[in-house]
Amino acid sequence: MPEQSPVSRPTLEAVAARAGVSRATASRVVNGGEGVRKPLVDKVLQAVEELGYVPNHAARTLVTRRTGAVAVVIAEPEIRIFSDPFFSQQIRGISKELTAHDTQLVLLLVEGPGDFDRIARYLSGGHVDGALAFSLHTHDPLPTITRQAGIPAVYGGRPSWTAAPGDQAVPYVDADNRGGARLAVRYLRDLGRERIAHICGPPDQTSAVDRFDGYRDVLLDVDPTLIADGSFTVESGARAMAELLERRPDLDAVFAANDLMASGALRVLRERGIAVPDRVALVGFDDMDSVAEETDPPLTTVNQDIEGQGRLMARLLLRGLDRDRTGAEAPQSVITPTTLVRRASA
Amino acid sequence: MPEQSPVSRPTLEAVAARAGVSRATASRVVNGGEGVRKPLVDKVLQAVEELGYVPNHAARTLVTRRTGAVAVVIAEPEIRIFSDPFFSQQIRGISKELTAHDTQLVLLLVEGPGDFDRIARYLSGGHVDGALAFSLHTHDPLPTITRQAGIPAVYGGRPSWTAAPGDQAVPYVDADNRGGARLAVRYLRDLGRERIAHICGPPDQTSAVDRFDGYRDVLLDVDPTLIADGSFTVESGARAMAELLERRPDLDAVFAANDLMASGALRVLRERGIAVPDRVALVGFDDMDSVAEETDPPLTTVNQDIEGQGRLMARLLLRGLDRDRTGAEAPQSVITPTTLVRRASA
């Protein structure tokens, strides 16, 4: 790679001149070489190589109206993204898929409510072709913003709000939380457990709600004393377990709405000398490898392909972007499958 | 905000027409209104408002040669960024500072060695004005890439390589790891502890090396049996502690190179019924709130302002970008101060 002076990179014009062709032909070659005779293609390619030519992005965007970039918007409540392996894997999947399509990831962190103005301006400024966002707990202005900016968006996680009538629903990607929960609870029931408790996630997150619903799908009329509230953290799981044990010392199984809470519950069970899974069987959710495999005993849990969800989000969005060209239909939401992973805790 | 049809956003031309001025005047107003008479400014602003005008980024970049975006490059070995609160805080700081300067953060995740080509192309394509990167364990091609692309870069963490002669050193931001370690060890010594062990971080990370050096600065000739290797994880800290205890049951203090390892060490000490800090005093490093405050007893540790480091990285880079205009000097590396935080473990 030839050394480049910081100022004045070679332009297409220079490449064309060197290859002895017109700028138009050079452009064609750079963009795939469709309909250009082989010898010319080679000449241009060589000139590109020799000059170390790299297309100027702004110029290209100006005429094509395509930026080749996608925004990933992360709102404040989700800033845990950086400590939550869940998000990290999702981002990883997104990044991989975008990279594979030569599309860049622009990270938009929302630090506070006032930032939405900034985001709106950015999204409207033609910086990106589309946006990827994560489902927020509260009603958030993003759907409105992307609509006004006229760019497609895909959500990660089922949004808790429902589209206003006439509004187009926002497409999202989510795991089959309800189905996964049913898998877990059925498994416990088939094990012969009869008093299966549930540690819930925060009710303002749809994943928690859906998992609770799955639990109730299987255990039709649930005894409320078998239900405890948690907030997806280890500590909350421990607290919930202690509470359950107090109320129902006779319980013989627990389905925790995520692995973190399951590990907290496990700690409490162990501290009290309650054998797992012999006396109490325990199932988590998420199959977070940093958690589920590390506990003692390792957790039986519900697996979801998180990175795959990220990839899917990106793919859905990219497909939507190509819509004009390919004439495909508007992106649809996708529910990804979940599977039960048997380890030692149940 | 008026509804916008996805296609054909208003241009400056339209704003100018509506305001009854030339495009140049409209442009001036949009860019601050310097040297435009008040009434015209108002007219233009009103037209902007009415039309919902947002400047086209590509067009602007094409002529100004400024993208208003900065790349944050994260190489594979650092993908832990998303599970390591250290990085997450750094990113947060970067994001805040960039946002304050209306600059966008473009995230470039390096998934494998082959990706550097892609990164190089991106950095050369005029997508961003500069790059922020994190110090890698091994020699990495990024400094060369940014130099060839002719864009300034700032590193987070002291790089382990030294600039080739003639090469300009890469500016970086790092905590005063060595000084912080000295703080910790002096504190233990002043407590009257005489057999102060050290649990090292991985030798291929400069922060670990620097902390070890700080330890040795204070304890001039260290008994090698008081040194144990770790890898900055909880587990490695536990293992190292067990090892130390075996070799030197008489040790009366431990300085762990980070909080994670300190918490692992603490667990082992507790399991063996060794009173902390009475029999063994323990000091960590990082002051990670999710760790240091949660242990029992809470960790005495060395604090560094991680988010501040991120902000500083961004600030240094932005300053470098303005260099031509302000005539400032090339960015210099910055070492940020560390302080000892006394809690209960020592």
Add this chain to the structure above:
DNA sequence: TTGAAAGCGCTAACAA
């Protein structure tokens, strides 16, 4: 299959 030429939307000399 190739080239000439017309912009994409904006900023920045330069003139008025």
Add this chain to the structure above:
DNA sequence: TTGTTAGCGCTTTCAA
């Protein structure tokens, strides 16, 4: 203080 004008580097008709 304002307007006119010449591009920034590229893609894309349209003609040849």
